[in-house]
Amino acid sequence: MNQIIHRKNAKKSCHFLHGYLAAALFIFAFILISCQSNQKLDSVLTFAVSKEDFRIIVDCEGELEAKESKTIPVPFIRGQDPKISFLLPEGARVKKDDIVVELASTEIETQYLNAIDEVEIARAEYVKRDAELNLEKLLLESTIQTTESSVQVSRLQLAKMSFEPPNVQEINRLEIARDEIEIEKNTKRLESLEKIQKEERIRLQMKIKQVENQRDNARRDLDNMTLRAPTDGIIQHEISWSTGQKVQEDDPAYQGMPLVKIPDLSVMQVKMQVGETQAQRIEQGDSAVVTIANLSHKVFSGKVTKKDKIAKPIKRGSKIKKVEVIVEIDSSRAELLPGLTARSRIITARVDSVVVIPHDGIFDKDSVKVVYIKDKNSFVAHEVAVISQSENFVAIRNDDIDKKRIALREPPFSLIRWPDSLKAARSRTGVDSLSHATAEDSIQME
Incomplete structure (x- = not known):
C-alpha cells in the first residue's frame, strides 16, 4: 500500500516537474525573443527631431x-x-590732378623735337623768301619810276624842240611812246607780281602752320602720356591686355586699355566666381552675409545684385568655367578697401521654425517619402512632405514628428508598423524587406 502511494506521489511530482520545465522554457524563449527584438531595435541608429x-x-x-x-x-x-x-x-591715395601714370615713347619724343626744328626752318625760309619778294617788287617799282621820269624829261625836251628839224622831233616822240609802253608793261607785270607774291606768301604761311600743327600734335601726345587723377581716391591697377596680369611698369600700353581705376568707396561689392552647380541655387535678391578675414573677421550684410546667365572660362584658354556672382554690401565703411578677400554666405532658401531632419532619415516608398518613428519596441512608418532641402538636411511640413526619434537607416521589416494609409507602399516593399529581415534573424539566431 505504501508503495502504491509512493508511486502515485512520484508521478505527481514528475508531472509538476514537467510543468515547471515547460513554463521555464516558455519564459526563457520569451525573454530570448524580447532580447533579440530589443537588440534589433537598439541596432538602428536614430535621430532626435526638433x-x-x-x-x-x-x-x-x-x-x-x-x-x-x-x-x-x-x-x-x-x-x-x-x-x-x-x-x-596699388593702394596709394591720390588727390585730384595728381600724376598717377606716365607713358614713354621714343618715337613721339623724336617727332616732337623734329617738329620744333621744322617750325624754325619754315619760319626762316618765310623770312628769307619774303625779303627776296620785297626786293623783286622794289626793283620793278624802281624801274617803272625811272621810266616815268624819263618820259617826263622827254616831254619837256619836246616842248623846247619847236625849232628843231621835224625828224628830230619825231624821234623824241617815238622815244616817249616807247617809254610809255614800257611803263604800261611794267605796271601790269607789277600787278601780276603782287598776286604771285601774295600766293607764295600764303603757301609759305600754310607750310609754317602745318609744321606748327605737327609740333602741337606731338606736344599734345607728350602731354597725354602724363595721366592725372580725375578725383580723390585710392589707386587700383587694371589687367594688362598683353600679360593678363595687373599692369606694371615697362608694360606696353595699347590705345583704350584701362591702366588704373579710382573706386568710389561709398558702395562696395564682392565679385565672385561660382561653380555652375552652386550658381543654379543662387537668385538675384538672395541675402548674404559677408565676412572680411583681414578686418578681424568682421561681418557685413548684403544681397545678390547680379548673376551671369552663362558660365565663362576663368582665364583665356582655360576649360574651367565659372559663373560671376556679385554681392552688394548694404553699408559703407572706410575700412572696406578694394582688393580685400571676402567670404560670402549666400542664403538661397529660408524657412523659419520648421522640422529639419537629415537626408538619411527619409526613405522613398512607391513615390511616397516616409520616415520611421521609434515607438517603444517598433518603428512606425509615417509619410512626410518635403518643403526644401540642402546638401545634408531636409525641411518637412510634418510638425507632428517634432521631438520624436526617427531611424537613420531602414529598420528590419519585423520591427516596422505600417498605418492603413501606407499599406500600398508596404505591399510593394514588404517582400524585399521580409527577406532582409529573415536573413537578419537567421544571422542573429546563429
Missing part, C-alpha cells in the same frame, strides 16, 4: 571692389604704342 530655422547656404569667396569706379585708359596717341614708364603703387 524644430529650427532652416537655411540653404552657398559659401563662396571673392574680392572686394567698388560698385562704381573712374577708369583711366590709355589715350589716343599717334604712332607707336608707348610703354608705362611710371606707375603709382
Whole structure:
C-alpha cells in the first residue's frame, strides 16, 4: 500500500516537474525573443527631431571692389604704342590732378623735337623768301619810276624842240611812246607780281602752320602720356591686355586699355566666381552675409545684385568655367578697401521654425517619402512632405514628428508598423524587406 502511494506521489511530482520545465522554457524563449527584438531595435541608429530655422547656404569667396569706379585708359596717341614708364603703387591715395601714370615713347619724343626744328626752318625760309619778294617788287617799282621820269624829261625836251628839224622831233616822240609802253608793261607785270607774291606768301604761311600743327600734335601726345587723377581716391591697377596680369611698369600700353581705376568707396561689392552647380541655387535678391578675414573677421550684410546667365572660362584658354556672382554690401565703411578677400554666405532658401531632419532619415516608398518613428519596441512608418532641402538636411511640413526619434537607416521589416494609409507602399516593399529581415534573424539566431 505504501508503495502504491509512493508511486502515485512520484508521478505527481514528475508531472509538476514537467510543468515547471515547460513554463521555464516558455519564459526563457520569451525573454530570448524580447532580447533579440530589443537588440534589433537598439541596432538602428536614430535621430532626435526638433524644430529650427532652416537655411540653404552657398559659401563662396571673392574680392572686394567698388560698385562704381573712374577708369583711366590709355589715350589716343599717334604712332607707336608707348610703354608705362611710371606707375603709382596699388593702394596709394591720390588727390585730384595728381600724376598717377606716365607713358614713354621714343618715337613721339623724336617727332616732337623734329617738329620744333621744322617750325624754325619754315619760319626762316618765310623770312628769307619774303625779303627776296620785297626786293623783286622794289626793283620793278624802281624801274617803272625811272621810266616815268624819263618820259617826263622827254616831254619837256619836246616842248623846247619847236625849232628843231621835224625828224628830230619825231624821234623824241617815238622815244616817249616807247617809254610809255614800257611803263604800261611794267605796271601790269607789277600787278601780276603782287598776286604771285601774295600766293607764295600764303603757301609759305600754310607750310609754317602745318609744321606748327605737327609740333602741337606731338606736344599734345607728350602731354597725354602724363595721366592725372580725375578725383580723390585710392589707386587700383587694371589687367594688362598683353600679360593678363595687373599692369606694371615697362608694360606696353595699347590705345583704350584701362591702366588704373579710382573706386568710389561709398558702395562696395564682392565679385565672385561660382561653380555652375552652386550658381543654379543662387537668385538675384538672395541675402548674404559677408565676412572680411583681414578686418578681424568682421561681418557685413548684403544681397545678390547680379548673376551671369552663362558660365565663362576663368582665364583665356582655360576649360574651367565659372559663373560671376556679385554681392552688394548694404553699408559703407572706410575700412572696406578694394582688393580685400571676402567670404560670402549666400542664403538661397529660408524657412523659419520648421522640422529639419537629415537626408538619411527619409526613405522613398512607391513615390511616397516616409520616415520611421521609434515607438517603444517598433518603428512606425509615417509619410512626410518635403518643403526644401540642402546638401545634408531636409525641411518637412510634418510638425507632428517634432521631438520624436526617427531611424537613420531602414529598420528590419519585423520591427516596422505600417498605418492603413501606407499599406500600398508596404505591399510593394514588404517582400524585399521580409527577406532582409529573415536573413537578419537567421544571422542573429546563429
